[in-house]
Amino acid sequence: MAASRDDLLIAIRSAFLKKSTQQKFSLLTLVLISAFTILLSSLDFRIIKILKSSINEVVYRSSFVVSIPENFLKNTFIEISDYTTFFYDYKSNKDELSQLRSKNISSEITQNENKELKELINDYVSSSDKILAKIIVDHESPFLKSIIINKGSKDNIKIGTNIYDQSYLVGRVIEVNFKTSRVLLLSDLNSNVPVTIAPQNIQAIITGSEDNLGKIKYIKEGLSDNFTEESIVYTSGTGAIFKSGVPIGKLTKLKDESKTNFNVEFYSDFSQLKYVFAEVITKTEIENLDDTNSKNTNPIDAKIKILEDEKEIIEDSNLKFKEENDLLKVKVNELNNQILNLNSKLSDQKEKIDQFNIDKDELEYLRLNLIYSHKCQTRKLFSTGYKIGTPEYKECILNKGKKIND
Amino acid sequence: MTSLRSKGTFLKLYSWLPLIILFISVLNEFDLNYLNLDYFSFNFPFILIFFFTLKDFKNFDYIFVFIAGLFNDTVVGLPLGISSLSYILICIATSYFRNITIRPSPIKDWFYFLFVVSLINSINYSILTLFFSFNLILMNYLVNTFFTFTFYIIFALVFKHYLKSIND
Structure with a gap:
């Protein structure tokens, strides 16, 4: 019994401490370094931030280069599947375009009115520039849904900068490097967006879910009874994290065994993003x-x-x-x-x-x-x-x- | 003479292939899921590291495994050091298993791999939720563990052929 315990101890000690002929570090050293790195990354030291930022720059670029073959395969697959639905898409797009054209005029008027009203309320005029950014890494990890864009602090991108696909909200920047930034997508579990559900005018919070749909959270019981599949979801601007009035998606009905649930179907397809717009906002105080x-x-x-x-x-x-x-x-x-x-x-x-x-x-x-x-x-x-x-x-x-x- | 030198370079590159694939896989983070199946994902670096450290492959240095972990964290967006710790823990587990095993068998390796992957994913999940307040889906981890375990035996066969070709 004692002998077997000794064997076990020897095996464990050997596993941790013994270096093979080729190994430069013992595993125990590496475990300690890993633990130390985790500890440092959880603390917000300036040096760590700079170091992390420079690693990010190198790794993101390398990842972009390494991903070229896989992205090529992926894009080919998407293109082939696009061709199969080409005619149907064309017809529906044509109809949609004519509808949108008529809506566009009234939308412009509303935007101008909205801008005037905001100027009156906020005491500042916010002028925004949308910068086109290319997605260099978009590996959708099952654990964290984020993308890397090729714009960073050099282009005035800050943590919290809103990211758009056309005029639809995609997410916000959570990590800024000199020339790259990481964007947390709306479909991620850690994403929380204050929204308004129209026309019912209900305030709620949308979080991501495992099935790439938004979940409606923090609304009073019974309010969801008023929802319809025509209800649209846009940012409310509460908390000043996201700009108000940005469209996110529409409600879709999910029939459970016991009751009907509503989830948000995002307007933007996050898996097929190639370019996005980063909104750089400059605030000018009104005298x-x-x-x-x-x-x-x-x-x-x-x-x-x-x-x-x-x-x-x-x-x-x-x-x-x-x-x-x-x-x-x-x-x-x-x-x-x-x-x-x-x-x-x-x-x-x-x-x-x-x-x-x-x-x-x-x-x-x-x-x-x-x-x-x-x-x-x-x-x-x-x-x-x-x-x-x-x-x-x-x-x-x-x-x-x-x-x-x- | 030139052909001999180029053959030597090729052989050298070939012997470093597992490490090259490891770095490509962490930088690429591919899961080969073009069909967008729900939850489908598997951890290829886990399979690679487990197999080659278990076989004590000469060109599979722990320090490179550690660096690959750092790269993986950067690409995925996890706190720095999490994947390195996971990879090094795999190395420890394989080193221990190698020490206690007298007669190696692929089936034994396979089920030990399941135990190791489950343990490491649990540690990963615990650290991320407890210390970093990440919202994670447990089902993702379970399915990931299952597919990683399932694919191990397939990749193990391929890697075995590779080892055989190297030894020859």
């Missing part, structure tokens, strides 16, 4: 009125400035009122003319109606006259009728032959 006033040291000057401003505002508003007044006068005249026209039309129509009524009465009288004339007119001696043309005769006719005395 605050209070700040400029505080710069005026003399209070009288400040007062004069305020009064001048006030005067200017009153003059402006007066001008506006005057213009409005003129416009209203023109409108009143137009309306008066319209009323006159309508009145004349009305009197014409009244006359016509009266004439029509008279004609109608006359016709009725003539019709009755044909039927009851023998009853009402006087013919021979002892007859009780009336003379034709007299009012009594007319009344008799209108009373359908009944005489006044009857």
Whole structure:
């Protein structure tokens, strides 16, 4: 028993410490170095960051070169599968294009309005430049879904920079090197995006999942009952991590055994990305009125400035009122003319109606006259009728032959 | 003379082939999954390192294995040192197994490989979730372990042929 324990110990010691003839380091040394490296990488030391960044630069480039044959195979496979659905795609794209063209105009108007409103709310104007970046490494690891782009701190890319495929959100930068950056895709489990689900206007958080769909999290129970497959998901801008109003995807129904679940189908296909856009935002502060006033040291000057401003505002508003007044006068005249026209039309129509009524009465009288004339007119001696043309005769006719005395 | 020299260079390159493939595989991170099957992935470097360290292959230096681990971490985006630790732990396991084995058999190696891969993936998962707060899917690890174990025997046959050709 003791001998077997000794053998085990010898074997373990040998495994850890004994160097073979070719080996330069014992395994124990390497284990310790690994553990030390893990420890250092978990700490945010500047030197470690620089070292890591330079390793990244070299490894990403090497990885790009090494991946060329596999990428070629992959692209060929994708191209072949694309050709098989070419015609169907063409037709659906054509339809979609015509729809999008019509939507584009209203979208531009909304964008401009949105920009104006944001300027009012945020106190700063954000001007953004979208830089085209090439994906140099896109090995979708089963554990971490990320891509490497060929833009880094040299191109003003920062941690958190939003990355787009056309106008759809793809992810954000989580690691920046000098000439490369790592982008965490929306489909990764560690990705959390604050979103708005429209048209229901529900706020939620979208996280990645194993099946490349977004999962809706942190919404009140029952709110999901309002979801439909036409609901769209876009960034809400909460937390200022992502820009607001960027489309992400649409809801898709997943029928479970017990209930219906909604997941987000991303607009962008992350497995087929070749180029992406990195949005570099520069914020320009709007000069605050209070700040400029505080710069005026003399209070009288400040007062004069305020009064001048006030005067200017009153003059402006007066001008506006005057213009409005003129416009209203023109409108009143137009309306008066319209009323006159309508009145004349009305009197014409009244006359016509009266004439029509008279004609109608006359016709009725003539019709009755044909039927009851023998009853009402006087013919021979002892007859009780009336003379034709007299009012009594007319009344008799209108009373359908009944005489006044009857 | 020139042909002899070129033949020598080729043989030298051929004897370094496992290490070259290791570096290509960590830099490329290929899983050969063009069909986009859910969860499908296997860890080729694990198979390669396990086989060649078990056979105590002369041109398979531990320090290169360690560097390959660093490269893998950089490509995948894991904290630096995680893969190096995993690879070195495989080396330790194979070294121990080599010491205690009197009569080697491929089936024994295969099942020992399953044990080692499971253990290392568990360590990996624990470190990443406990110390680095990564959100990981356990199912991915399980399927990865299963496919790595399954493919080991196929690759082991290929590598055996390679070793035979080197020895000849």
